[in-house]
Amino acid sequence: MDLQFFKDFDFTDFWNESSYxxxxxxxxxxxxxxxxxxxxxxxxxxPASYIELMKLQNGGLVEKxxxxxxxxxxxxxxxIAITGIMGIGREKTYSICGELGSQFMIEEWGYPAIxxxxxxxxxxxxxxxxxxxxxxxxxxxxxxxxxxxxxxxKKIFLAKDFETFIxxxxxxxxxxxx
Numbered sequence: 172m173d174l175q176f177f178k179d180f181d182f183t184d185f186w187n188e189s190s191y192x193x194x195x196x197x198x199x200x201x202x203x204x205x206x207x208x209x210x211x212x213x214x215x216x217x218p219a220s221y222i223e224l225m226k227l228q229n230g231g232l233v234e235k236x237x238x239x240x241x242x243x244x245x246x247x248x249x250x251i252a253i254t255g256i257m258g259i260g261r262e263k264t265y266s267i268c269g270e271l272g273s274q275f276m277i278e279e280w281g282y283p284a285i286x287x288x289x290x291x292x293x294x295x296x297x298x299x300x301x302x303x304x305x306x307x308x309x310x311x312x313x314x315x316x317x318x319x320x321x322x323x324x325k326k327i328f329l330a331k332d333f334e335t336f337i338x339x340x341x342x343x344x345x346x347x348x349x
Contacts, residue, residue, distance in 0.1 A: 172227065176220040176334045187232035187255075198229040198260035209259055209268055213287055216310045217259070218302065220334035221289070230258020230266055235340040238317075238329055245298060245321035250346050251329070253290040253300055265291060283324055286313055289333075297321050302333065 186192070201209075201222070210216055232255040239250050246252055257273070260266040267273050273288040276299055282288060290300035297320045302313040315336040317327040330336035 174223065176223050177227075177337070180338055182227065184234050186228055187234050189232060192232040192255065195264045196230040196232060196255050196258060196266070198225075198258035198263050198266050200229055201225055201259040206259060209261075212268055213273060214309060215287055215302070215304055215313075217287070218312060218333045220332060220337075221302070222259070224256075224333075224337065225259045228258075229260065230256055230263065233340065235342050237341045237343050237346055238336065238339055239341065239346075240317070240327055240329065242327050244317060244319045244325070244327060246292065246294065247346065250341070251298065251300070251317045251327070252293050252343065253340075254293055255291060257289050257291070271296075280320065281324070282318055282320065283326075288318075294321070300329070300336075301326075 206217060206222060237250045237252050244251060255265060257265050257267045261268040264270045267287055267289060276282045276288045277284045280296055282299060286304045287302045288299045289302055292298045299318050301316050301318050303316040304313045307313055312332055314328060315330040315333055317329055319325045330339055
């Protein structure tokens with residue numbers, strides 16, 4: 172696959188290849204028909220960089236699971252943590268249209284309906300990572316933000332786009348234990 176994004180990014184040891192990841196996250200590679208139906212269902216155009224990554228591996232747990240922040244949150248003073256990245260699909264529990272996907276978080280947990288929730292966090296639903304379309308419209312390039320349910324759904328800016336977010340993920344060992 173000829174990459175448009177992530178050209179200089181090394182995916183060695185990026186994904187966690189556990190049985191849990193296979194069972195609950197990793198969907199078959201998305202085709203154009205599935206992508207279009209998911210975009211229609213969610214009401215947003217998926218970023219090209221997200222689609223490209225999902226064509227390399229469609230969701231899963233990650234080894235580099237932390238992203239630095241300049242604001243404290245319910246997880247830590249200087250970073251957030253994710254469990255996994257939701258794939259494009261409907262079959263797995265943690266896919267963007269799955270049982271515990273984006274719409275579930277909006278409808279059942281009261282998360283703001285301003286985009287697509289793409290990463291769950293170790294808090295088991297008390298914070299999420301969102302593709303935020305607030306500033307770009309439903310067809311634009313969304314920012315990546317952290318939504319902290321424990322802090323009245325406080326929004327913390329993480330990255331200008333999905334590719335920047337992925338490239339900015341760090342190993343948890345890079346942060347002091349808290």
